[in-house]
Amino acid sequence: MGRSEPGAARFHAAVTALLFAASGMLMSWDLAELLGFWFIGGALTYLLLSHRWGVAEPAARARVALALPFLSDVCLLSGIAWLYARYGTQSLDSLLPILHTNPGWTTRSLVVASVLLFVGVAGRLALWPFSSWATQTAVTAPPAASAIVQGVWSVAGIVVLYRLTPIFVASNQRTMQALLAACGVAAVVAAVLGILGNEPRRAIALAGSAVVAIGAGVVIDGAYHHPATFGIAGVAAVLAVAPARAGALLAITTIANAMRTDDLADMGDAWRRMRASSGAVLACALVIGLAASGALADGVSSRSKIGIALGEGRAFDPDRVREPQEARGWPYWLAVAGAAFVVASLITGWLSFLDGTKHPAPSLTAVALWVAVPLIGFAACAATYLRNKDGALGASAVGGAWLARGTSLLFAGVDRFLVAPTTDIARRLGDWIPAGDGALGRFATTTGQLALGAARVPALPLVIVLAIALAVVFALVAPGVVR
């Protein structure tokens, strides 16, 4: 968050509380406890992303950050409640051993639980199609908030996912394949979407989402095919990518603010004028690329950043572009941390430390192959940009425009054919029920009028009338009158 932004106290309070909630998530072996910390984190995420009060666009975009992940949070709640209803326990320690032995367990119930839990975690991991809460707020929220939220949820989410994989494994093969396919689709789609459009922070968010999706896929695949072998590598990859995407976001924000634009086509010449920020972006991009070694993700992330770093000056006055002092701070440290985690993820000792299991060392060929893939991606992107930067950026902008048009058409369709009719029915019902519900309405009106009439009647005559009426009743029921 910038120094000139208001609300520093609530920002730092929310950040501290988010870190507390994330710590709770990481340490919870009780699913209800996990849910508690998860919900706290969700609420704080919304407060952080809507931190800029009084500005229209951040508020509008932050709405997605409350509504969309809450939908997935409800799925997590439902999944945990579903498991509790079937097994009578919410502690993973006691739940996991009885997944297939508790009386009344069925594969169907485990499939339902697995899907609900996966969707619950995927929402906060910002896997596609739940990524829009991260991408929409990446530009409008305070950069520090966006960076910390993306970083924290990546780590917390992947650790929780890793913890829940025994439940997925206990379901059945088709469910595991479906979850793995979902991760694969999320990775590919996020990466492809990142190519479309010239907004660098959105591209970073999507690249990060793609890498996290690969990490999630590795976790699920590892648990299914090779228990205790390489599932934890997915966690290690996300641990590396989390600081790198935060660092990249901060560095890109510095460049975008200095150049007063969010469009890659209007940026350029940063390597000469803002070398520290450009260097940080490159370092973070390299870490993101190497973290999961997904060629598509690497391609997306590296393409955007090299565009900024190597381009020429565009629609701004180059002399006014200055590197701020703080540019040499956090982005670099985050890049260093990410790089350290990347290196560590290639060392079996680190994986053994993470899951407490001894891992076999990967072959050098495999390591070389996976390192070569992102490097080839970087090289291909760099070559493309050096050859025809304008063409690449133009194609990207056209793709982004088509994507925006398609998305708005989709939302308009959803609004027209789903949201508007249902809410309109609710509104009409709300108007109709009190006014025109026939007998009940008339009854309400009549009794209401009676009550009003009674309230308006002067007290003394009413008492006299009631006294006379009572006297008549008593006289009628007295012995001798009615036999």
Place this chain on the structure above:
Amino acid sequence: MTPLLTFTMATPTPAPPAPGAGLFTSPFLLSLLIWVPAIVAVALAFIPNHRGRYDVLIKQIAFFTNLGTLFIFFIAYSQFENFLPTMQYEEKVSWLPAIGVTYHLGIDGPGLVMLLLSGIAGVASVLASLGVRERVRAYFALLLLAQASVNGAIASRDMFVLLLFWGASIVPIALLVIGWGGPRRISAAWRLVGYWGLGTGALAVGALALYAAAGGTSFDMDTLFKATISPRVQLGVSVAMIIAAATRLPLFPLHGWARDVLAESPPGVVVVVATAASRLGAFLLLRTIIGAEPAAAHLLSPLLAALAALTVGYAGLAALRTIDIRHAGAYLAMVPGGLTVLGLAAVSPLGIAGSVLGLFTGGLAAALIAGACVTLSDRAQTRSMALLGGLAPRMPNVAWLFTIAALALLGVPILASFASEVMTFFGAFKTQPIGAFAVAAGLAVCAVALAVMLGRVLFGAPNPDAPGVSDASLGESWYLGLLAGALLWVGLFPGGPKIPGTEVPLFDPGLINQMSAGISDISSPYVLPTPAPAAQ
């Protein structure tokens, strides 16, 4: 969290007494809670108040009466024996022996929860009403009468007395709406009287049917609920009770009064209506169906779950569509009632416990969201969300309280509504999975509605065409803060704070502990047999 979910209801164990236990006892404790506000109300009505000379004094009397009542109740709360499955603080006086009516009062855990809610609502409603300038004497007299009648309905252990208090609560609330409401107050009051009158009629039918089926000798609940009644009669009585409860809580489709009453009433009345007065509906379901007629409860539980799902879903959709912020608040205030009924529909110990806690948390959350919307629209001088915008920087107190209300409605931890929501869902997914899924989906729709409201009204850009705004007054901040504070307190200390290093309760024995008295008795027919250990 684990202790919250695994607190035992089948075999409650004595908890260490709170420091100071036994300092105060009274054989008329519940009568005090009912009749002190009523007597003060009558006294207020006769205070000469020419040209509003004693307006401030009247407000002070009303405030300290409620505060004193709350204090008396807190004594009752802290000395409540949380291991007894029977009624406590009982009072029993024969009233109309010819037809078997007794003035019988008593409370168990759920009753205690309701009285606590009513006590907090009483103080909050007076604080919310400090801005009343017209006919102050009549306003506060009616407010106290409303509270007295609600307390009476909570503590009644005789069906006839319950019916009297239940019906009596309609009159002062309707008069308050008529006398001090907004532009559409007349129609709002009519609807209130109509719907609540219908509910009272249904309750009367159910009570008389129960009375006849139990031999026609006594209206005492101890007799009525223990009588052996055929399933067919149980079903008929239960349907009548569901109608009565649905008009109060309110549940779809008998919610017609809620929008107008909660939108047109002054904030003090909103607090009373949204808290204890409307939670009486769920309390009635708990008492008469879940606690007394297990066969009918099992049979009708899908209906209850469906009503809960329809209520939550409808409330979310309606709130999403409306542009009147008071209407939106009124719709959203229906949501906690739906969750409470879902817990009851679960007919499982955990679901019932979640519902009992939900009586308290739901009432507070409903009052908080409806009250925040009313206060915000008062302070912003408009109810239209098309005009409202960017209010957070200009009215930070209301903005934060509104945000807390939204989070409470969604069941965010640290607030007590999380505990009740988790217990409700954990219980409901066992027996009513489809209803639970539907309610969860409805809750997601409510989240969308809240996101739109928060984004547009609080955090968005200010509207230059909107009228001027000001932050909440001290009284408004205090009443909303009291409701939010109660949610926070129980959310942070559901089992009560303890003296460090000991198990001795400090100041508060804990609502979770206190409410468990009686739940074991209510839920005992629904405890499923423990499965045999699996073969290894």
